[in-house]
Structure formats: structure tokens, C-alpha cells
Amino acid sequence: MRESSAPGSVRLASAQGRWVLTTAVLGSGMAMLDSTVVNVALPRIGRDLGADLAVLQWTVTAYMLTLSSLILLGGTLGDRFGRRRIFVIGVAWFAVASLLCGLAPTAGVLIAARALQGIGGALLTPGSLALIQAVFHPGDRARAVGAWSGLGGVAAAVGPFIGGWLVDGAGWRWVFFLNVPLAVVCVPVALRHVPETREHGEHRGFDVSGAVLGALALAGVTYALIAAPETGASPGVFVPAALGLLLGVLFVRVERRQPDPMLPPAIFRIRLFSAINGVTVCVYAAFSGFFFFAVLQLQVVAGYSALQAGTALLPTTVLMLLLSARSGELGQRIGPRIPLTVGPVLCAAGMLLMIRVGPGASYVTEVLPALVVLGLGMVILVAPLTSTVLASVDVDRAGLASGINNAAARAAGLMSVAALPLLAGVGPETYRSADAFAATFRRAMPLCAAVLLVGAVIAWLTVRPVTPTAAERGPEAHCHPECAYHCGVGAPPLDPGEAD
DSSP: OOOOOEEEEEOSSSSSHHHHHHHHHHHHHHHHHHHHHHHHHHHHHHHTTTHHHHHHHHHHHHHHHHHHHHHHHHHHHHHHHHHHHHHHHHHHHHHHHHHHHHHHHHHHHHHHHHHHHHHHHHHHHHHHHHHHHHHHHHHHHHHHHHHHHHHHHHHHHHHHHHHHHHHHEEEEEEEEHHHHHHHHHHHHHHHHHHHOOOOOOOOOOOOOOHHHHHHHHHHHHHHHHHHHHHHHHSSHHHHHHHHHHHHHHHHHHHHOOOSOOOOOOOHHHHHHHHHHHHHHHHHHHHHHHHHHHHIIIIIIOOOHHHHHHHHHHTTHHHHHHHHHHHHHHHHHHHHHHHHHHHHHHHHHHHHGGGGGHHHHHHHHIIIIIHHHHHHHHHHHHHHHHHHHHHTTTTTGGHHHHHHHHHHHHHHHHHHHHHHHHHHTTTTTTGGGOOOHHHHHHHHHHHHHHHHEEEEHHHHHHOOOOOOTTTTTSTTTTTHHHHHHHOOSSSOOOOOOOOOO
């Protein structure tokens, strides 16, 4: 029989509280693990399925496309129909799609299954934190979110190691099969121990047209960018690109006229909010491009195994796990302008240092220094970036602001993985040649660094220094608890705002 508790009454120290936290961590952990292990498996997927680079790009972008397009709608569905219900549907959907990915006989089936995975991710990702915010007693929410974020950081840290171990051992398909047992545990625990919560009051219509137009616009531009290296200036590139841009314009027009838009244009009139989202786009575009190329460089050029490549990237996440809380405190004391300027510059320096990684590269002298510099930049940057987004709007709109920021980060990653190979001159078969890929990697890293420097300039010019008051220097001033603990690099954490 399912436990029943009033919304906002569950204490973290209770047995039910621990079960609720376990449920949220298992659900978000599925998506976190998937985002970190798949990149490690890309070279083996390409070899086993006889796939070119475009297929590897679609293996990543198909998931990011549906996730970034539907994540705001997923949060709204949870508020309307029940957060636990939509979360459970998302976990089950994600698991079934993961099973299809693991069983995929062809690259086309794998890409389609990855798109289905993204839909599941759009349902479960906002729901995991929404469960915590809605179910726990207000006095326990900060600690619950901190525990959720910290454990999510552990999932991010072990993901590349697990992915590499599975790819070198049982095979790349087990990277996807891994999600199934997690879902088998998560769903019954959620149904048994998590109370249902939802918004009460007047319900307005869903912005389905906005979600569809946004997805189609992103899909058109993404297809054109990925197809361009192989087909060149052909109708197969120009037509989807033009359609994508036209649908993007139509999306903006529809959102302006929609009574309850998924992406309210009015919120972008807030100067700081728009500026921080500009920084977010630059930062996460660079991160996504870097990690897509770095795991290929380590395996194709440096000769690392999948396990070695996955383990090699651990320092960035470990540094964030250890130092993000202190970074959040520093941002509160000195304001966000300096961290949001210095952080991207350090990340850019780390990416440029990666250019030294070549055939037979030494991990200690060539790979590790670059990743340490990159990790320190991420430590300085990520927590203030998230807290500034939340602080730029009224508390009542914090959930919307964080959701938009999260969607912007994922859309930026999608565009980066689609566009960077084209800009770096990567051909369809480049990743099969160590010399050819090394040359394109040397072109790609300065591009990623340049995007980060643009973000640093935006931050310096638009984010004004803030002198906090004595009260604001307290441990909880102007910083949601997840800002201090969040360790993911795929996107900022979602914040559904205060529970009803």
C-alpha cells in the first residue's frame, strides 16, 4: 500500500523522506549517467555499425533535440497532471527507449531510439527536483536539494568510468541497458513511497504549438549543419536550413501571441536575465563541443581505450564536486561579474592546452594539466551562473527562469555538436584517421575557446558588480541550495520554484 503524506510535510530524516530522495536521485541519475557515458562509446558505436561522423553526431543530437525542445513542456505537464505521475511515465519511457537503443540493429534505429530517450528525459528531468520541492517540508528542502545535487554529481563523476568499463568489456550496448535496472527499482519505489502533488487553481491551455515549432526549427537547422560536410552546398542543406529558420521566426511570433506561452518573450526584457542566458549559450556550447571532440581525440589519436578515455575526464567533475560549494560562497561575497568573466577565460585556456594532446600523449604531463585548468574554470563559473539566473527575476518566476536557462543550455549544446565539426572541417570519415582527426581537433579547440571568450566579454560588459549587505553574506542569501552543490556539465539544474 502506498504511503500517503500531505504535500510539503515530509521530513528528510523520516523513512519516507529517504525514499523520496532515493527516487529523485535514481531518476535524475539515469539521465545524468546517460549524458556522460554515451560520448565515451561513440568510436565503438561507429566501428560496430559502420557509421560515419554524421551518425555519431545524430547519436548525440537526436537526444538533445527532443530533450531541449520539450523540457519546459515536461515541467508543465507535471504541474498539471501530477508530478509523480509524469516523473514515473518519464522514467519508464526513458528505460524502454534505452532498451531500444541497446538492441538497435542499425544506426537509423539507434538515432530514432535516442530521440525517444530525449522525450523521456524531458518528462523525468524537471520532475526529479520538482518532487523534492513539492514533497519535503520547507525546513528540509535546502538539505534535500543539496543531497540530490551532490549525489547527482557523484553520478556524473562515475559515468565516464562506468561507460568506458562497459564499452571495453560487455560492449557499448550495455551503456544503454544500464538504465533498465535503475528504472526497475525507481518506478515501484516512486509509486509506493512518493505522494502525488500538482498545481491547484485555474488551468490554461498547453503551448503545444510552441513546443512543436521549436522542435521542428531546431531539427531543420541541425539537419542542415550535420549534412553540410558530406553534401556541400546542395538543396539537401539549403532547404532544411531555410525551413528551420522560417519555423524559428514563426515560433517567436506564436509565442508573442500565445496567452500562456512556453517561452514568454516578456521575460527577455529583463536585461540581466537575457545577458546571463547569452553567457549560458556560449559556455554550454563550448562545453558540449569540447567533450564531444575530447573523447574522440583521446581514443582515435592518443590511443586510449574507452575506459582510459572515460577515466581521463574525471578531474573536471571531481574538482566541481569538491569545490562548487566554496565557489558559490565566493560568488555571494564578491558578486557574479568576476567569476562569470574569469571562469570562461580559464576554461578557454584549458581547451587550448588540450591541443598538445597527440599520438601517445602522456596523461600526467599533457592531458591532466589541461583538464585541471578547465575544471577550475568550471568551478568558478557554474555556481554563480545558475544563482545569477535565479536572482535576475522575481521569486515567483524562478522556476520559469531556471527552466528557460536549462533549455537554452541544452539547445546550445545541440547546435554546437551539429555545427562544430562543420566549422572545423571534419569530413564523414575523419574520425577513422588519427592524423586527419588530430588536425581537425587542433582547429576545433580554438573555436570552443573563442566562444567562451565571447561569453566572458558578455559577462564583463553586462553583469554589474553587486556589493552584498551583511544579511546577504549569510549562507543562504540569494543562492538556491542547488547552486552551491550542482556538479553537472550538461546543463544548469532545473528549479521548479516553490511548491504549492
